Amino acid sequence: MEIRIAITGASGFVGTNLRAFLNDERIHFTSITRRKTRRLKFEKNIVSDLGQKDLPGRLRGCAALVHLIGIGAQTKDADYQSVNVDLTKKAVSLCKKSGIKKIIYVSGLGVGNNTTFGYFLSKLKAEEEIKKSGLDYTILRASYVIGRDDPLTKNLRKQARSGSILIPGDGAYRLQPILVQDVAKVILACVTNKKLSKKTVDLVGPQTVSFARFARRFARNENVKIRKVSLQRAYFTALNRPDDAAFGLDDLNIMVGDFTGNHKRLERLCGFRLNSTGLLPL
Numbered sequence: 673m674e675i676r677i678a679i680t681g682a683s684g685f686v687g688t689n690l691r692a693f694l695n696d697e698r699i700h701f702t703s704i705t706r707r708k709t710r711r712l713k714f715e716k717n718i719v720s721d722l723g724q725k726d727l728p729g730r731l732r733g734c735a736a737l738v739h740l741i742g743i744g745a746q747t748k749d750a751d752y753q754s755v756n757v758d759l760t761k762k763a764v765s766l767c768k769k770s771g772i773k774k775i776i777y778v779s780g781l782g783v784g785n786n787t788t789f790g791y792f793l794s795k796l797k798a799e800e801e802i803k804k805s806g807l808d809y810t811i812l813r814a815s816y817v818i819g820r821d822d823p824l825t826k827n828l829r830k831q832a833r834s835g836s837i838l839i840p841g842d843g844a845y846r847l848q849p850i851l852v853q854d855v856a857k858v859i860l861a862c863v864t865n866k867k868l869s870k871k872t873v874d875l876v877g878p879q880t881v882s883f884a885r886f887a888r889r890f891a892r893n894e895n896v897k898i899r900k901v902s903l904q905r906a907y908f909t910a911l912n913r914p915d916d917a918a919f920g921l922d923d924l925n926i927m928v929g930d931f932t933g934n935h936k937r938l939e940r941l942c943g944f945r946l947n948s949t950g951l952l953p954l
Contacts (some may be wrong), residue, residue: 677701677863678772680722680729680763681740684707685822686778686855690738691715693856695890702731706895722762728769736774736863739763742798744791745920752794764805774808776862781815781848781874781929791922799872810862812855812875815933818949828890831918836897839920840906843884845930850877854946861942868941874933878946883927903928 673702678696681687682703695712702716703709704727706748710727720727720742731737735889741763743755760777765774779795787796802809831837857876862868884898888939905926912915939945 675699675735675863676733677860678704678734678770679702679740680737680759681742682717683707684740685819686817686852687740689819689852690740690856690859692946693853697860701943702734718908720887722759722766723790725875727918728766730749731766731770731772731817734772734904735789736769736776737763737767737772738776738778738859739779740778742778742795744926745922746790748813752790756791756794757797757801760801760825764801764807769809770827772807774810774820774863775802775805776810776812776859777802778875779811779813779872780926781813781876783813788891788935789922789925791925797879801877808869810868810870811872812862813872813933814850815931816847816849817852817875818857819847822852824849825890828887832890832893832896835895837887837891838898838906839884839887839898839900840848840919841900841903841928843887843900845928846880846882847886848880848935849878849886849949850875850935851947851949858938858942861944866944867943873938873941874935876933876935876938877949878939881949884941 679687679701681706684690691703691712695714698714700714702718702719704720706721708719709717718730735786739760741759743750746752747766779799780792783792783795787793799811818825880951910919910921910924935946
């Protein structure tokens with residue numbers, strides 16, 4: 673396919689899988705990372721924090737920019753405003769200076785005008801920056817993206833190795849995970865399919881599962897116990913003893929939010945069916 677795609681945050685979980693997918697599809701792409709990565713055959717790698725003056729010139733000819741930079745937890749060195757919002761502003765500016773007409777942004781499932789907590793508010797502000805930019809865009813509001821070494825799976829496997837898996841509250845709140853391989857296909861469709869122009873779409877898989885059921889998949893070994901704690905206790909630990917917490921404050925906010933979306937609309941716009949996450953090997 674005679675297009676070139678630019679990717680920010682290309683060394684993260686989604687970015688790494690997207691790079692592999694585009695390379696397999698023989699699509700040329702430029703990855704922007706904070707440190708040099710092993711270059712794939714159809715890849716050009718640029719080490720940048722999005723602030724270099726020569727960066728726009730090096731991206732000329734790209735049809736779209738996939739903006740994957742973001743954080744789901746704040747630290748003293750990286751907060752939601754500086755990363756999720758300010759770097760999105762830089763990505764928008766980069767598109768305009770380099771002549772890139774389309775931006776694809778991975779936001780969060782549950783983001784909306786009624787949102788109240790920091791992570792979602794930062795994602796909402798980033799979405800608004802993109803919508804008012806004048807660029808073509810697709811905003812993908814993602815549920816949990818799963819695959820080999822995804823953050824949620826790594827967390828649950830780590831807990832399983834310790835002998836127990838924690839379920840905050842009753843665990844009845846739902847997830848609608850999507851396979852990372854499908855995410856890569858969706859992102860490419862956002863570049864090539866005009867049906868996804870200026871759309872905000874739920875990035876969700878075809879299966880809805882309770883957190884308790886999902887977590888139990890990692891406790892098949894009889895020596896791994898399921899341990900339920902009250903939401904009050906889970907939040908108390910996350911707030912007061914974060915180093916001991918199985919889930920951070922915003923992890924809990926997202927999990928217990930019980931956010932689900934419309935996978936049929938996603939399939940209809942993309943023109944292909946999504947895979948069942950039940951096929952994912954543990």
